[in-house]
Amino acid sequence: MATAATEGPHGLHESPEAIVVRFAGDSGDGMQLTGGQFTLSTALAGNDLATFPDFPAEIRAPQGTLFGVSAFQINFGSREINTAGDAPDVLVAMNPAALKVNLAALKPGGLIIADTGAFTKRNLDKAHYEANPLEDGSLAKFDVLAFDISEKTIEAVKPYGLGNKDALRSKNMWTLGLALWMFDRPRNPIHDWLKAKFKSKPDIADANIAALDAGHAYGETAELAGPLKQVHVDPVPSEPGLYRTVTGAEAVSLGLVAGAQLAELPMFFGGYPITPASAILHHLARLKEFGVTTFQAEDEIAAVCAAIGASWAGQLGVTSSSGPGIALKTEAIGLGIMTELPLVIVNSQRGGPSTGLPTKTEQSDLYQAVYGRNGDAPMPVIAARSPSDAFEVAIEACRIAVEYMTPVMLLTDGYIANAAEPWKVPDPDTFEPFPATFLDQPNDGENFLPYKRDEKGARPWVKPGTPGLMHRIGGIEKHELTGNIDYSPDNHQRMTDARKDKVEGVVVPDQEVCLGEPSGRLAVVGWGSTFGPIHRAVDNCRRKGLDVSHIHVRHIWPMPKNMGELLRGYEHILVPEMNTGQFKTVLRDQFLVDAQPLTKTSGQPFQIAELEEEIGKYFDGIEDNEGGEVAVNEEQLPNLEAGHDDGTYPDAPFHGDSAVPSGRDTDSEGVNQ
């Protein structure tokens, strides 16, 4: 039954700084739930964390198949965590397919926990295994802990009278219980959650709790020689305050609600279901008491048009989608630009052109956001770098939309939308309000001029229904003051300039260097969800003494005023992106700098190691710096006070014997393949 195959001198450290666990199983095995609940208990234990849910595009792929594998990775630690981890230390494989798909990512010497009950001939065939990998020695370079989780689950829930099929559905809870024991996490939050979830079916709740407790007890009591040890990860020293976990989709939704409140406007949200954007519609649909109207339209075009209609009528119009839906909205966004109405468009980017990779992540809609409209149609573009950052970015998008009377594009991506991280709950009173103003009397002596601009270049907002200010707007070029149709050449020139000047004049904060010096040999410039891996990679390289800095751009369009000067202060500029080099083009276009691309479009986030390797190339050929291996320059280390790093040089957390040089923590960070 319990065959703990312990080959090699591996094994987990007892109190590592950070650890990466991947739960993988069939899409029917409930791995996302397991991961989500493990995340919650980890957050409650006070660790910093980052997660990476990786699920198939199919709703219910045939059981046991390779393409039906669903995985959830979490990286948690007692220090700041930037990414979901390059490679897992622990892989939980609920069936052969899950093992096959995820094994390549596992760290050498990592621990595999496998359910032998699911390693049947049939399942092995479906995963295209000729022999049982748990038995044929092919996993020799890993620690393997294989036992019959299925059978143990059935045993645990027996008193609740469930049939085998139903009983097996609690397998994930049994596994979660074991994981909770392994990492010394509290069980009560999960108990509470199960009771709440199955309020109307207390039997099912009890059965799941029994499975969870049984998994936990197994860890506690099993006399296991070998890899199953309890591992304790200390809480991260973080700023005092109230914390919760938040996904990007939640943070965007909350930020939009906060933004509308700061603008003192009701919010109208038009959406049409699409992965991974739907979650925002779902969240907002439950927040109607905040003056939110959600409208599930007949398509993305109607969703944006309805939002613009609502903005015209005096609310804050918001719409959200992913690449294909944003493409459909394009014509209407042009109308929003032409009629100069506030509008926030959220693009949760996914992979590839057309349907592409719906459940995978990419940053390939940047051209679409910045350049992708007919006519000269300038629009501010702003990007979130992490789930929690999305809150502030959403507020900022609302601010720009309302203050400048313009559509604003907010970019997130599938990774940000789905991933969770701890979030220090912000105090809404700390945000500066930006109340919208509506014109209700003539603005030019006796006359009303719908397109007379203020000092920011914004035209007045007039609610239909306001007596005496009746006027017409539309997509046809209009007179620069009256707004009446006007095709005359000079007028169109001036209106084109006015729209451009207004957007270019949007005031955005100066660009900061988030790690390193404001000039030097190399700047790694990123935007969006590459923040985590870039930050960690740059940090690691700086610890090796490399003169490299990290700049992460929130305001993509217009860019901060100091951006050109800042970039020109570096000898080299490297732009890692999950596309074929789109932001690199924008930087070259705007500043004539020699920005070099590092691109990746595998649907998976960057790994820290691959970024470090690329950074290292900029230091080859420099005296004493071949391969980037120079002595640590203490002065270049991050400022311990201001920075968010604990400044220590941890051992490779889980296997002192690994191939990764100590003094670096790359191996526990970054993202899976």
Add this chain to the structure above:
Amino acid sequence: MNAPTKIETTLKDWETDQEVRWCPGCGDYAILKAVQRTLPQLGCDPAKTVFISGIGCSSRFPYYMETYGFHTIHGRAPAFATGAKLANPELDIWLVTGDGDGLSIGGNHLMHVLRRNVNMQIMLFNNEIYGLTKGQASPTSREGTKSPSTPIGSYDHPARPAAFALGAGARFVGRGFDVSKNLPDVLKAAHAHKGAAFIEIFQNCIVYNKDVFDDFAAPKGAEGQQLWLEDGKPMLFAKDTKGIALNRQTLSLEVVDVVDGDWEAAGVVVHDVTNRSIAHMLVEMPFGAFPMALGVLYDDPRPTFEDAVIAERAKVSEGKEANLAKLLGKGQTWTVSGTAQDPV
């Protein structure tokens, strides 16, 4: 819909200073006048009245109405109007669309605004042609229509706007034509209907599809081909010498002769605007063998979309406080000590 307080206005109050740019003799002029004549009679408030349109000759309409107006993009006016209505249900919305705008590029939106039943008046100007793009065949063009894009004659089967609307779930279907003196009455009935009221208005494009409706809409001599429907009145036409009866064998309508005014003897149907089955037959009635059914074909209100949205919000908000700080700190939280902050 009905404006709450009646406002005194004259036709002049509804005219803008903008030069009207339709071709001389275009049917759109007559419709504009009919609307401008009707609104004062309804006591509408120009500040609360809005005209929203798509793209096409017909969709230029808002520029000529001294109200709030939004000339949007091709086919999407129903979506803009839906958003505006939800944002401010007090707005009295008139939607203007064409046969191409409403049934080609915007067919989807037209269908959904009707089935959702958003309270507004929807005027579809049907000239059976794409006017603004210089005369291509439209989805309502009759088979065989010669146009620049169909030089030998079109061969796709035309859509019937009123049948489309009813099929999509419209609860009001009216019909009129540009120069008809009865058009204001149809507009008034549409306005009185709470919900999406669909009005098909036959409109003469004298440049690209001249006089195609003359058989029933010519200024003189075509009255005999007009069946003006009135609730509670027998379906009579041709100076009451003919009527519409229901053939109970075939379950279809037929034209019958009425002798000496005895329509009952001839089995003529009495129009009931709430009878959906009859409405389906009226919108399908082929012109030629039958007269053109005009007036209010169907009118049977049901709850509107915006009322449902408002009711839902009231219900889910009941007893809930819109406290942002609480919302942000919702769910399972933990406190890192060194702070006095309590969980909120």
